Structures are given as C-alpha cells and as structure tokens.
Amino acid sequence: MKPARRLVALAAAVLLATAGCAGAESGASGPIKVGSVNALSGAATFPEASQAAKAVFDAANASGGVNGRQIEYKALDDKGDPAAAAAAAREVVGRDEAVALVGSSSLIECEINNKYYEQQKILSIQGIGVDPACFSSPNIAPANVGPYHDMTLTLLYGSETLKLNDICALLEIAGNTLPSYQAAIDEWSAITGKKLKYLDATVPYGGSDYTSYIVKARNAGCKAITVNPVEPDSIGQLKAAAAQGWNDVTWLLLTSVYSENYAKAVTNAGAGVYVPAEFYPFTDTASPQNKDWHDLMTKNNIPLTSFSQGGYLAAKYFLEVVRGISGDVTRESVTKALREMKPITDPMVGTPYVFGPGQTHHDNTAGWPIKLASGTGKWELVANDWLRIPKK
Amino acid sequence: MLQGALAGLAAGGLYAVLAVCLTLMSRLVRVVNFAQSATGMFGCYVAVFLSVDWGLPMWLATIAGILLGGLLSALLGWIVSTWLAEADTGTRSAVTVAVLLLLISLSFILFGNKPQPFHPILDGPAVTVGGVVISQVTVVTVALAVLVAVASRIVLSRTPAGVQLRALSERPTTAELLGIPAKRLSIAVWAVTGVVSTLVISIVAPSQSNDATSLAMLVVPASAAALLGGFRRLDLAVAGGLGLGLIQGAAAQVDGLSVVRYFLPFAVIVALLLWSQRKEVWDAAR
Numbered sequence: 001m002k003p004a005r006r007l008v009a010l011a012a013a014v015l016l017a018t019a020g021c022a023g024a025e026s027g028a029s030g031p032i033k034v035g036s037v038n039a040l041s042g043a044a045t046f047p048e049a050s051q052a053a054k055a056v057f058d059a060a061n062a063s064g065g066v067n068g069r070q071i072e073y074k075a076l077d078d079k080g081d082p083a084a085a086a087a088a089a090r091e092v093v094g095r096d097e098a099v100a101l102v103g104s105s106s107l108i109e110c111e112i113n114n115k116y117y118e119q120q121k122i123l124s125i126q127g128i129g130v131d132p133a134c135f136s137s138p139n140i141a142p143a144n145v146g147p148y149h150d151m152t153l154t155l156l157y158g159s160e161t162l163k164l165n166d167i168c169a170l171l172e173i174a175g176n177t178l179p180s181y182q183a184a185i186d187e188w189s190a191i192t193g194k195k196l197k198y199l200d201a202t203v204p205y206g207g208s209d210y211t212s213y214i215v216k217a218r219n220a221g222c223k224a225i226t227v228n229p230v231e232p233d234s235i236g237q238l239k240a241a242a243a244q245g246w247n248d249v250t251w252l253l254l255t256s257v258y259s260e261n262y263a264k265a266v267t268n269a270g271a272g273v274y275v276p277a278e279f280y281p282f283t284d285t286a287s288p289q290n291k292d293w294h295d296l297m298t299k300n301n302i303p304l305t306s307f308s309q310g311g312y313l314a315a316k317y318f319l320e321v322v323r324g325i326s327g328d329v330t331r332e333s334v335t336k337a338l339r340e341m342k343p344i345t346d347p348m349v350g351t352p353y354v355f356g357p358g359q360t361h362h363d364n365t366a367g368w369p370i371k372l373a374s375g376t377g378k379w380e381l382v383a384n385d386w387l388r389i390p391k392k
Numbered sequence: 393m394l395q396g397a398l399a400g401l402a403a404g405g406l407y408a409v410l411a412v413c414l415t416l417m418s419r420l421v422r423v424v425n426f427a428q429s430a431t432g433m434f435g436c437y438v439a440v441f442l443s444v445d446w447g448l449p450m451w452l453a454t455i456a457g458i459l460l461g462g463l464l465s466a467l468l469g470w471i472v473s474t475w476l477a478e479a480d481t482g483t484r485s486a487v488t489v490a491v492l493l494l495l496i497s498l499s500f501i502l503f504g505n506k507p508q509p510f511h512p513i514l515d516g517p518a519v520t521v522g523g524v525v526i527s528q529v530t531v532v533t534v535a536l537a538v539l540v541a542v543a544s545r546i547v548l549s550r551t552p553a554g555v556q557l558r559a560l561s562e563r564p565t566t567a568e569l570l571g572i573p574a575k576r577l578s579i580a581v582w583a584v585t586g587v588v589s590t591l592v593i594s595i596v597a598p599s600q601s602n603d604a605t606s607l608a609m610l611v612v613p614a615s616a617a618a619l620l621g622g623f624r625r626l627d628l629a630v631a632g633g634l635g636l637g638l639i640q641g642a643a644a645q646v647d648g649l650s651v652v653r654y655f656l657p658f659a660v661i662v663a664l665l666l667w668s669q670r671k672e673v674w675d676a677a678r
Contacts, residue, residue, distance in 0.1 A: 204653075204654055206603065206605065206606055207606070207654070209400075209402065209403045209600045210600070211399040211400065211402060211527075211600075211641065212396050212399045212640070212641040212642075212644030212645060212653075213644055214399075215395050215396055215399040215525075215641075215645070216396065216644065216645050219395060232602065232603040232606075236600045236602070239512070239598065239599045239600060240599070240600065242515060242516060242599075243402070243515065243516060243517065243527035243528070243529055243599050244399070244517060244525045244527060245516055245517035245520070245525055261509070264509045265508070265509040265510070267511065267512065267515070268515070
C-alpha cells in the first residue's frame with residue numbers, strides 16, 4: 001500500500017514538474033514545520049509527550065517523510081509560565097510559520113494560547129491536554145481523555161463496578177478548573193442518579209500533611225475517595241490514611257498518578273487505588289495494542305508513560321491526515337484536512353480520534369480500568385475492555 | 393474537631409522540634425537558620441538514594457542520611473563562623489537563605505522533581521482513644537520535641553560546655569579573650585541541630601508528601617513557633633509548635649476555615665510581631 005502511494009506521489013511530482021507548476025506553490029519542497037508548547041521545566045514537567053512525537057516524526061523522516069518532504073519538529077518550553085507560553089506559541093506559529101501544533105503537553109498552554117490559535121487559523125493536536133481550555137476550544141483537540149472525563153469514568157467505575165456508596169471528593173483546584181470538575185461529577189450523577197457524600201474543593205496543591213483532610217473524610221463516613229492529585233500529593237494522602245489506620249478506603253484516582261514511580265512509592269494503598277487509564281495501560285508491556293509504541297519508545301530511550309502515549313498518538317494522527325492531503329501541505333490545507341478527517345481508530349485508545357469542525361473537542365470518553373493493590377508495588381489490569389461514558 | 397486537632401499534632405511535633413533547633417541557633421550562634429529544614433530534607437533524600445540505588449538496608453541509609461545532614465550543617469557553620477564571625481545576625485542569616493535555595497535546586501538536579509519512594513520507619517496508628525486515632529509518628533515527634541528541649545536546657549544550665557556556649561552568645565569577644573574555643577563550639581551547635589532536624593524529618597517525611605520544596609519550606613511554620621518564644625525560650629518554642637499544629641488540624645475540619653489553614657503560619661508571625669513590638673516607638677523601632 002505504502003510503496004504504491006509513494007509511487008503515485010512520485011508520479012504526481014514528476015507530472016507537476018514537467019507541467020511547469022513547480023514554482024506555483026511556495027516552499028513545496030522545504031521541510032514541513034510542526035511545533036509544540038510543553039512543560040519542559042518548572043514546577044511540574046512532562047517532557048515525554050513531545051519526545052514521543054519527535055520520535056514518530058524522526059521515524060517518518062527516515063522512511064522518506066511526507067510526500068518527499070521532511071518534517072521539522074520543534075518542541076518549545078513554556079516553563080509553567082504564562083508569558084513564556086505565549087512567547088513560545090508566537091515563535092512557532094508566527095516566526096516559524098508551522099502548519100500545525102502536535103503533541104503539546106502543558107498545564108497552562110491551552111488557556112493562554114487558544115485565542116491566538118484561532119486568530120492564526122492553526123490547529124493543535126494536543127498530546128496531553130490538562131486545563132479546561134484544551135477541551136473547550138475550536139482549534140484544540142487533545143489526543144487524551146483529559147482529567148474531567150477521567151473523573152467521570154473513575155466515579156462510574158467506583159459506583160457501578162465496585163458498587164461503592166458514600167464516595168467523597170477531595171479536589172485540588174488550580175486556576176479555573178473547579179467548574180469543569182463539577183461538570184464531570186454532575187455528569188456521573190446524571191448517569192447513575194447518585195450523589196457524592198461530600199465535596200471538598202479546598203485541598204491544597206503541594207500540601208505537606210493531609211492528615212486533617214483524611215480525618216474529616218473518615219469521620220464523614222466516606223467509603224471511597226476520589227481525588228485529582230499530582231503524584232506527591234496523592235502519596236501524602238495515602239500515607240496520611242495509613243497513619244490513621246484507615247485501611248478499608250478505596251481510592252478512585254486519575255491517570256495523573258499512573259506511573260511506575262508512584263507504584264513503587266506506595267506501600268499501603270488501603271482497599272486499592274483504581275484509575276481509568278486514558279490510553280491502553282502501558283505497564284502491560286507485552287500487549288499487541290502497545291507494541292509499536294513500546295518498541296519506538298525503548299529504541300529512543302523515552303520513558304514509558306501516559307504522556308509519551310499521548311504524544312505518540314498525536315503525531316501518528318497528524319501523519320495519517322497529512323499523508324492524505326492531495327496538493328501542497330500548508331497551514332490552510334492541514335487545517336482543512338483535520339476539519340474534514342474521517343475518525344482514526346487505534347487500539348491504544350477506546351474512542352476513535354477525529355478533529356472535526358466542532359466548537360469544542362472533548363470526545364474521547366473511554367478509559368481502561370487498572371488497579372494498584374497494597375504491597376504489590378505494581379499496576380495491574382482489572383478489565384478486559386474499555387470503560388466508556390454512556391452516550392446521553 | 394478534637395480528632396482534627398489531634399491529627400495536626402504530628403505536624404505540630406515536627407514544627408516544635410524545628411522551632412527548638414531554630415531557637416538554639418539564634419541564641420547560641422546568632423543565626424536564624426533558614427536552611428534548617430532544607431539540610432534535613434537533603435539528608436533524607438540522600439538516604440532514600442542510598443537505600444534504593446545502592447541497596448543499603450533502610451536503617452543504615454537513614455543513619456547515613458542523618459550524619460550527612462549534620463555534616464552539611466556543620467560545613468555551613470564553619471563558613472559562617474570563619475568569614476562572618478563579627479557580622480550581625482541579619483547578615484549571618486542571609487547566608488542561610490542562599491543555602492536553602494541551593495539545596496532545593498540541588499535536590500531537583502540530583503533526584504528530579506518526582507516524589508521519592510520513602511519507606512516508613514514508623515507506620516500506622518499507635519493508640520486509639522475513644523475513636524480518636526493517634527499515629528505512631530505523632531507520639532514520636534511530640535516526645536522528641538519535649539526531649540530535645542529538655543536536653544538542651546540541661547546541657548546549657550548544668551554542663552561546662554553549656555556555660556561556655558552561653559558566655560559565647562552573650563559576650564562573644566570577651567569569651568574568646570578568656571580562651572573559650574568559639575569556632576569549635578559554634579560548629580558543634582550547627583552539627584547537633586543539623587542531626588536533630590534530619591532525624592525528625594526522616595521520621596516524618598515517609599508519612600506525608602515529601603517533595604523537596606514542601607519539606608524545605610517547613611522552616612516557615614517552625615519560625616512562627618520559634619517566634620512565640622522570641623527565638624530565646626525553648627519551652628515556648630515547643631508550645632508554639634504544638635499549638636500551631638493543633639490549630640491547623642482543627643481549622644481543616646471547618647469548611648470555611650480550611651482555606652485559611654495554609655496562611656496560618658504567616659498570620660501567626662504577623663500577629664506575634666505586632667504584639668511583641670507593641671511598645672516600640674516609631675523612631676526607635678525603625
């Protein structure tokens with residue numbers, strides 16, 4: 001299939017050249033420029049997404065690029081700082097004239113830059129979208145599920161599969177994320193008809209001792225706690241519960257804690273930590289679903305994390321769409337192709353990916369349930385299929 | 393409320409131990425040591441590294457980490473007492489701010505910014521009284537706070553070395569002219585407080601979030617506690633630490649107050665300063 005396609009492309013190029021149209025398109029033979037804005041330094045860093053995207057593009061370049069053109073990929077740092085995030089976007093979109101943004105992963109980038117992308121008529125396939133703007137902007141469509149649907153999924157798993165009542169939520173709210181989490185919880189309530197026992201949205205990020213919050217939850221009679229934590233905070237919360245001798249609490253957490261490091265650091269996980277993984281669980285290394293990704297990451301020494309899965313998929317989706325463009329690859333043509341693309345199915349995710357013409361892009365609604373039990377030090381799969389948010 | 397207050401007691405004990413160290417430093421070597429908890433954090437991180445990457449047994453790695461914390465502190469003491477022997481308290485303390493930032497950055501560079509896989513030395517509840525759980529960590533930190541304060545008190549008032557130390561802090565130049573080995577004694581104080589703060593952080597770190605910043609910044613609530621005793625009185629420093637922990641724990645139980653909880657140390661610092669400076673006239677206090 002591929003050699004045939006390359007032949008067609010070659011034939012088309014020859015035809016174009018002989019017809020004397022070669023000069024009609026500017027930069028038709030130069031590299032295709034693609035950028036991304038990432039948290040490479042600062043309080044929380046996710047370098048793997050853009051590293052993974054780069055690995056995909058490098059492999060594509062090595063096998064001839066896209067229609068004979070190489071992809072020039074640039075990953076910029078937003079330093080966790082709004083000004084730096086804005087400057088990075090302007091560098092890649094304005095100065096380098098990138099055709100699209102692929103594989104970005106940042107805590108603030110969508111919020112800061114989504115309007116600018118609309119102005120510049122450029123689309124971004126976010127590797128990992130975190131802040132609410134990633135899922136509510138016309139020009140950004142992340143490859144991942146996102147923390148909000150993930151929260152709905154983790155609650156669904158807790159209440160419907162584990163049959164837990166008395167679920168409490170301890171939310172760590174940064175910036176303007178509370179309404180989005182509230183909407184996610186409301187969605188769970190609408191599907192199941194159940195309510196949280198209580199919600200505490202005052203849990204601090206980077207707190208040192210969470211004992212008092214844990215005590216409060218225990219006294220309120222919570223059987224399970226859902227949190228949207230970063231790794232160190234979650235470890236602190238689990239340890240606070242263990243110190244109180246609260247060993248029958250179930251934790252319904254998000255993909256943000258799904259890592260080897262976390263599993264090693266947790267000695268007492270109560271009645272278990274459950275997470276709906278946003279991509280097919282990477283700890284299942286022998287799985288055919290992850291094989292291509294796994295081989296590419298190990299070859300390039302990129303950490304096996306959810307972030308590198310997101311970056312890898314974003315780059316793959318982009319390549320597939322761009323390879324289908326007939327004619328020159330420009331910002332306009334890439335934008336048009338993404339808007340009109342057919343859904344792409346991949347075994348690493350439960351929902352086919354489509355950018356599409358929508359005003360918002362929050363369509364990835366499946367996670368794969370995994371569990372970390374006390375004393376095991378490793379994640380295990382607890383389902384044979386994706387858990388999905390039911391269609392309304 | 394009571395359960396919440398007692399839940400805050402573990403943190404309170406930690407603040408109290410650090411506050412005692414800060415008070416000792418301020419009294420005996422004229423330094424407000426901002427790097428007090430950062431040296432402890434660094435010692436702990438090295439201990440985790442030794443046990444995870446070098447495969448040392450946990451107890452041995454912990455002891456190595458505690459000794460390293462003492463060494464770091466002693467090195468800092470040597471620097472301060474060599475080059476800033478005659479400088480005022482403000483200048484000597486400013487050096488420790490630089491060290492605080494250096495240690496945080498260094499731990500990011502060496503160990504990354506991911507949480508460390510600490511394995512708890514003490515884990516789980518110690519006693520349950522009428523539905524109120526008191527964890528092992530709480531018992532140990534509170535006992536340690538009282539123990540350190542009492543031991544320092546005895547050393548300072550009953551031993552020759554203590555008398556020499558007090559002489560040094562009151563009249564440094566006179567004491568030196570009398571032949572008291574000033575530098576050696578100061579460095580010993582630095583080393584001891586370094587060991588004590590690393591020890592208490594080693595006990596507490598596995599039972600809470602343990603990223604470098606939050607551990608190093610424990611110096612803020614500890615300073616608030618030490619301020620209650622005006623950086624002079626050990627008993628009030630202990631009381632301040634335990635009290636602050638209790639208040640923080642209780643405040644987290646009330647929805648309306650839980651936001652305030654993290655500003656409490658700062659609020660306490662401001663309130664104590666206003667109170668202690670209440671008799672100052674503008675001209676003299678400036």
